[in-house]
Structures are given as C-alpha cells and as structure tokens.
Amino acid sequence: MIKMLGLRLARLVATLFAVSVITFAMTLLLPGDPINAILPPTTERDPQIVAQIREEYGLDNNIAVRYKDWLNDAVLHQDLGTSYVTRGQKVTDQIKNRVPVTAQLALMAVVIALFFAIPIGVLGAYRQSKWDDQLTSAGMQVALSIPNFIAAIMLGWLFAIKLDLLPNTGWARISKEGLLANLKTSILPATALALTQMAIFSRLVRSDMIATLQENYILSARAKGLPDRFVLFRHALRPSSLSLITIVGINFGALLGGTVVIEQVFSLPGLGSKLLSAISSRDILMVQGITVFIATVYVIVNTLVDLLYIVIDPRIRRS
C-alpha cells in the first residue's frame, strides 16, 4: 500500500515535470526572438520596455536557465509571469479570479450527468433490450453525438430566447448576488456540458450492470425475495461505481476542455474564456500559464481518482 502510494506520487511528479517542459517549450516554438512571444507583434517596440522584459525574463540566459527560473517562480512563488498584452496583469491573479466559475461549472456538470446517468443506466440494464431500454439507449447515442457547443446554443435559444425563463449570457457570483441568481446563470451551461458526459456514464453503468446482474450473489439476493429496486441499487450498483469513478476521472479532461467552449457561448468569466481571449490577442504568457494550470489540475485529479480507487476496492489494495 505505502509502496504503491509512493510509486503513484513519483509518477505524478514526473508527469507534472514533463507537462511543464512541454508547456514551456511552446514559447520556443515561435519563430525568431522570444521577445515575440511576450510582446505581441502588434504592440510598439519601445526599446526601454524591450530591455526591461529581456532583463525580467532573463532572455539573454540560455534555455535551461530560463526554464529553471520559470519553474522556480511557478512552484515556489506561484508566479507564472506578468502579461504584457493586458498591461501588467499577473497570470496567476487572473487564474485565481476565474477558477471558481470553471470549477463550479465542471462540478455541476458531473453532478447533473450522474444524477441522470445512473437511473437511466440501471433501467437499461434491468429492462435490457425491451422497448424502454432501446429508447433510452438510442437517446444516449444521440446525446453522445451532439457537440456541446450546439447543445449550449440550442438550450440558450430555447430557455432564454423562446421561453424567456433564464438569462442567455453572464454570470452571477454566489458571494455577490446569492445562490438563486447564480443557479439561474449556471444551470444552462452546466446542463450543456453534462449532456455528453451523461451519455458516456449511462452507457458504462448499463453495460457494467448487465454483467453484474449475471452474478450469483444477485441471484441469491433475488431468491431471498428482496425487492428488485433494492437489489438493483444496493447490491448491483455498488461494484459498478468503481468503473464509474475511473471514467469520471478520465473524462474530467474532456470536461475542462468543454468548459472553454461553453464559457465562450454563454460569455462566462471563467478560465476558458480567458484562454480564448489570450489566444486571440496572442498573449502567449497567459496561454502558457492557463494551459499549464489546467493540465496540472487534470493530472492531479487523475492521480486522486487512482488513489481513491485503491482505497475503495479491497482487491487492488491487497495485490
């Protein structure tokens, strides 16, 4: 157990290191002077500012030294540099400011997806190949194939423009405008984001449960005369929840990518919309900072999921 933990942590550190190298290398891929990466090509080149940037980023040092300094600042001082496109915004301040929106969206999406996926998957397994299973399976196939930005636009059109129930754009912070206002602005984006995940989760629960329902202990539970609902949700769902946890972890990356688009559709002040605006203003430092941040979160979440798996499943713990 301890050895396994150690191995997993070592791998985590190695992966994070590699992720940081790749993200750092992005600025080197740009042709010409690295100053081009920091100052966008459209801004005026004041020699004084250029010299100041050269000094601050140590651009005259070699790549290894620059990488070491960058990593040092990032890890020890939580400092990913200062954007020169948006007049001295610190990258980390921007991230801190925008993380709550993205995190809330991703979390809500997972909750919504699971809330619908588990009953649908269980139903599908219980009524395998009957009309209700075929209907929900087909529905999930379609849900899986709708790109999330299309779902977002259509939900926005239906609920905000046609029915005029919810706002189409914008974000109300819980701390300022309260929970209800916040939910009004977050429910549509979270639902749009949840749709694909729901389809993936429910397919998994369904196929997992079909296998579980063949097991002897299910037969004996039924023979004891336990009601079907009890057998399904108490006995059969338990083992399926393990693979569900894994897939939630793996799909977290898709979810983080998804928030980028969804935030753009609903104009939400999250990490994703900042990433996009940084891309369009060629603010490479901001792009670099947000990318490394998102990748780090993703890697850590996946490690936590792995560890959780070990804690939950006694079979793995023993081996």
Place this chain on the structure above:
Amino acid sequence: MTLLDDAKSDTSSPSPSSNTPGKKKRQSPLAVFREMPILVKLSALWVLLIVVGSIYGKIDVLLDDVLPLQDPILQTNAFNPDTLEFGTGTPSENPSLTHWLGTDSIARDGFARIVHGSWVSLIVALVSATFGIVVGGFLGSLVGFVRGKTETIIMSLIDVILAFPALVLLLAMVSIFEVRNLYVISLVIGFLSIPAYTRVARANSLAISNREFVLAAQAIGTKPSKILFREIIPNVYQSLLSYALVAAAFVIVVEGTLSFLGLSVQLPTPTWGNMINEARSNINLTVWPVVWPSLALTFTVLSFNQIGDFFQKRNAVRGSAL
C-alpha cells in the same frame, strides 16, 4: 519458406489444422452493408452522401462553378457588374426551391454552404486517421512487440501528451500559428491524434505478440523486423480501422469546435462550425441557419459513431471466436 507462408496464412485463421468458420478471406463491402442493422445502414448512407457531396463541391470550385450548385461565398443580393443589377436573393430567407435551406444573414445560399462545409471536416478527419494509423499504428505495434526500454520511453512520451486535456492542448498549439489554413489545422490535429492510436495499437500488438503464429515465426528464427511487418502490423491495422471511425467522430467535433471559436480555417471558407458561429448572432431573428449546420454536424458525428461501434462489435465477436 513454406513454414513461413503457413505462419503468414495463420493471421486469418488461428491454427492451420482447425477449420474455423471465420476463414472467409474478405467480405465485399456490399455484403458487410447487408449485415448492418438499419440504423447503421442509414449512417453509412449519410456518410457516403457527405463524402460524395464534399467531393462534388470541391470539383465545382475547381471547375469554376460549372456544376449545378450555387456559390457558397456569393451574396445573392449583391450587385452584379455584368448585368448591372442586384441579385434577387434576400438575407435570412426561409427555405424555398431556389434556396433549399434558405439564406444566411448576408444572403448566401445555405445549402451550398453546408455541402462545401463538409470538405474541411472530412479532410481533417482523414488526415487525422492517416497520421494515427500510419504513425500511431506503427509506434504502437512496435512497442507492443519489442517491449523493453523502447516501450518505456515511447509510452511515457505518449502519456505526457495524453496528460493534457485534448482540447486545451490543441488550442494552445493552434495559438502558436499566425496563419491557420487547412494544412496547419489538419497537421496539428493529425499530430495530436497519434497518442490515442498508439495506445490502441499497443494494446492490440501486446495481445497478438503472444499468439501462436507469432511464437511459431519466432521459433523458426524469422527476423523480428519481418515478424513486425508481416504478422503484427497487418493484424493491428484491422482493429485500428474500426477505431479510426470512432476517432473520426471525435475529430469532427474537435474541428467543429475550433471553427466555431474562429480558430480553424480562415473565413470566408465555409465550415459547419463557422456557419453555426455566424448564424448565432442572428438567432433572435431566425434559428434555422443555426439548425442546418448543427444537424449536419450532429448527423455526421452520430453516423461515424454508429458505424465505428458496429465494426468494433463485429471485430470483438470475431476476436473472441478465434
């Protein structure tokens, strides 16, 4: 030589002595089509329609509009210097006989734009599949067969790329390029497709490397490179092809997303994604210009998913029967 030939023919049937039912060499596409459930059949027809449509549109462009399809970029209400008259179209028209899917906010023909828009999606999917199958397929087959240090090094590299959320890495990479055209977009997406294919190929290669025909080839002293190219890779490719269909669905969504965000090929080239984005600003007035490209995109993704699922199930049944 004869022994080797035997070992080779083993790839289609497990052991030379037993006559397994799956021995039929290669089914004609029509026979496979008949095997499909009705939904998969419809999906295959839709994909065929899209492929034919996109090629038709491309030929139309190359031959200077000789084929009966409207110009996707022409604003049908614009002034025509030859006839000295304005066009007869109006913006945001409803579907009619002249404009089957109506017109968009600047009076361009919706149907023509949908037909032309499929080109970018399909090319990106094709390039990504080619990169994935050729490079990823080779790398995966190689490391699954030779194992050892090569495997550790290559797979760690692959894992690092997969450690990034796909769309975020793609956005970061696309942001490096100042000019974004079809070459750049399909190359970047193609490059980023390699890791997933490598993983799938490796898993298959690992399984195949332990099969009797590979062991037999090794036992008679066949050169490893020959085993790799003659035994492993042809078998890995079969399962990669069905994976490629599911991956194509994903890639089409990714390209659609990039287009939608305005980070794919430059305007005015029509793509389904940028059509949705352009039509979105007018959604208050009419929703249809958003709906058509959305449906085209969703149907295509759904179709690729369905066909991919069908072939994966079919391969799985075959594999377990061996």
